[in-house]
Amino acid sequence: MSQIERVAIVGGNHGNELTGVHVVKKFQQYPNLINRASFETLALLGNLKAIEEGKRYIEKDLNRCFTNQGLQNSQLLSYEDMRAKAIQQILQPQNQPFVDVIVDLHSTTANMGLSLIFCDMHPFLLRLGAYLSSINPLVKVFINQESKENGFLRSLCELGFVIEVGAVAQNVLNAKLFQETEQLIYAVLDYFERCNQGNIPQTSNHLTLYKYIQTIDYPRSDAYGGLRLHGEIQAMIHPQLQFRDYEPLHPGDPMFLTFEGKDIFYEGASTVYPIFINEAAYYEKGIAMYLSQKQEEIV
């Protein structure tokens, strides 16, 4: 592994996720907090207009605009398409690698604790995950290999990843999560500093990770007309599943509760680990939760 020379920390990729917005504003005000001797750190706000308006996005989800095709298409003129190109110019001037790491800060209404989301099983990231989860049990590692072509900001860079914190409502600051996120970022930066010094911290070579299987939608009525992508939801996350992210869901466990009060059970063949349970922004995407499988790795 060569040296890390530049790290980018991005907050407010979604404008109503205030933790990342205010962590980045703090770093912009006090850059010495994120400076390290062996590398440079940029702190950057993502969707400026959506942050101003307290929305996830203005016209489309900025964190789906970073596809090669979209970034090269001069016909795409929505605010988010333009902003994606501007962010790419900062992080990859002249389309050349410039930052070595992107840390993309998100928050969620699901009880995700402090989650690291990786696009693949890159050994450097897995070792980072093993280290961070060994020093803080709130840290969980989720691997979503399906996400490579989805236009996520983190895909701009081999070592791009998401820090996803929750549960916290949209447009709300939770002081405890703010401080935990901040401390996690310092731990990440200190880890890079020690890697650059050839002194890689390794408290554990063991990593528990959660791997993407599929998404599950809410039970819905048939979609009607051309106006809606999805039909109306017919059930809610079951009270016994709510806030139970990363806990086992066994075949036959209750999963949803209809508005009439009827339980709907998980009918899969094997135990899975739901995450992103009841994320507000995913209702419109047709996602009630992600299912993952738990896996132990030696890194």
Next chain:
Amino acid sequence: MSQIERVAIVGGNHGNELTGVHVVKKFQQYPNLINRASFETLALLGNLKAIEEGKRYIEKDLNRCFTNQGLQNSQLLSYEDMRAKAIQQILQPQNQPFVDVIVDLHSTTANMGLSLIFCDMHPFLLRLGAYLSSINPLVKVFINQESKENGFLRSLCELGFVIEVGAVAQNVLNAKLFQETEQLIYAVLDYFERCNQGNIPQTSNHLTLYKYIQTIDYPRSDAYGGLRLHGEIQAMIHPQLQFRDYEPLHPGDPMFLTFEGKDIFYEGASTVYPIFINEAAYYEKGIAMYLSQKQEEIV
């Protein structure tokens, strides 16, 4: 007290408060759930367009549009001004009293449990509050007498009140709160039915209520330019206060935590009871919490 002849239940006065929206949709689908022998019940959705878009409102807060002046002003043409007039036509055709009770369903990111919000100390409402809080300890009664001229929907009717449930994120359904809200509404309707039968339920003549004192804003920088009403926030709700609605806040207790990690303390002279702590929609209104005083009443 004369007979109650018509009750209106309104959900989605704010479009991103899903509990009320789906409780009302259920009642519209199964009207027998809210029918009682001695009175009629209407179930009505408030801000239709905002519900469709998952927003609190489109142009302005619908629940501030029910002023006499606004309702009579034919120059006001925003979606919410028009919708307020349409709702008034349903609830007060020909400007005559038609419904005797309005139950306005809201949800909040603050930990308000099942709160009843009254505009005044109407004896009928106080007895209702005493009854409901005696059968369910999650029920709290907040009196906000300042709110009469604010254009709230509930002000259309002498016996108008709000049911405010939380903590729940905007645009999220929490099944437990959904069911608790539904059960509370049935208890309200059953209470009216027994009043009409001359058989007023009274398990307790004692009521603990919380009376409005003032709102408290976040510590902020100076507002800049003409674009923003409020400056940028400089601190968050203190972790020791978060989710502690209706609990005592004593002089000297921590109230906010700055982004730099400094505690800010409550400097009032006497113990107060904060509510609506960290409600997402109130950041833009310059409200970090309401302060209330606790009071015991014999009703």
